[in-house]
Amino acid sequence: MYSLMMRTIVMISTKNMTNLYWFCLSVECGGFAAASVKANTSAPTVSRSVANLEVQLSEKLLHRDSKKFQLTNAGEEIYNKFSDLFRGLDQQWLSLSNAQGELTGEIHISCPEPFADFFLQKLALEFMTQHPHVNIHVHFASDAESFISEQIDLAIVTMPATDSHLVQRKLFETELALAASKNYLNQRGQPETARDLLKHDVLAGNNFPFWLLREGTETIKVPIKPKYSVNSLRLNIQAAIDGAGICLMPKVALEHLAALDKLEPILTEVECPKGSAYLVWTDRKMIASRVVAFRDLIFDRMSHNAESLWRNMFS
Known part of the structure; x- marks a missing residue:
């Protein structure tokens, strides 16, 4: 051939x-x-x-x-x-x-800031120790919109990529739950149904036009007009802790924060959508071996550490 x-x-x-x-x-x-x-x-x-x-x-x-x-x-x-x-x-x-026995060159990767704080930085430093001639550059982004223009090699995103020339693979999926602080609930009252959320202040990123919830046999599409919006899950959850409103967050993180008396679960009978993260790369076949090696390491470590990532992020 x-x-x-x-x-x-x-x-x-x-x-x-x-x-x-x-x-x-x-x-x-x-x-x-x-x-x-x-x-x-x-x-x-x-x-x-x-x-x-x-x-x-x-x-x-x-x-x-x-x-x-x-x-x-x-x-x-x-x-x-x-x-x-x-x-x-x-x-x-x-x-x-x-x-060749040695990996060399540059890797540009984008991800939401919390992923760099609690997962990616440690992994990148470890990878560069193993491969001292590789340099890794981390860019903050929650989607793959700038993948081509910023010459990104890999991207961790929380919204699926829409460009047909990019490929993506799910890193993990996590259950989500609704939560608010005691201070907020004392002031505004407990929502009794999913539709009651329309009368409350909600916290969400700019990329989420609605929450798709299921209550009993009914699917309810709750349009999101947030009181406060920021494209950072960590900052949205911190705002909820500070009493700014109701947020949708990883269930495992909520269990940890509820045990610390920082947040309370609400509408626990309502089924929330799942939260997902994806790893994205270009669909070109010529992908550098250093990028392949780092990509495979991310998959391996994330498959074992997704839950601990959320716990550590909001400790």
Whole structure:
């Protein structure tokens, strides 16, 4: 397979091979801007390269304007012929890279701040001790919206990624529960039903338009117009402890805080949605062996430590 790839590439000029590669990369990334980030060049360079390929082939390969980036029939044929070739080369290169005894280079990872405080930093320092030629850079974010523009290699997110060119795998799922402080409940009263939440102050991040709750056989969609919003679960829970309102939080953390008399469970018969975290990375096959190694370490450690993460976060 490998020798066949090499024979095919020898028959193509270096310039044409580059044009083909950037065309395939643009299709996989969904546009020239995203492809230029992965190729470490400018978007106009990638666009000109694809335009030159179209001239060389005398075929229009893409319909493109400010709102549309779509393959023509000829473009789809060229992509199907050559994308597997480049993927195969990526995999061969990765196997060579993985065969080297030492991991080197940079890893950029984004995550919500509490994950860095109570999980990721310790893991990153341990990984860099084991692999002293790897440098890790942590960025704070709760979603993958800036994954391409900030050249992120891995992202821990609490909202599923929507970009079709990213892949994600669930890190963990945790039960959630509703809670408030005694001081808040003394002032505003206990909600008796899920619909009573509409009359209370709720605390939530900016990314949550509603809470989907189940009470008995009825599913209730509670629109969230928070009294106070901040994209930090830790700060929302601290605000609830300080009496600012009702929050939705991991059940294991609530049990710990209730034992410390900091928060009280409310509406315990109401079924709350589950909270999830995902690990996201690019769907390109050429992923550095250092990123693969750190990604796999995150999966391994998180599978054993999800509950202790919440307990430690709110101790």
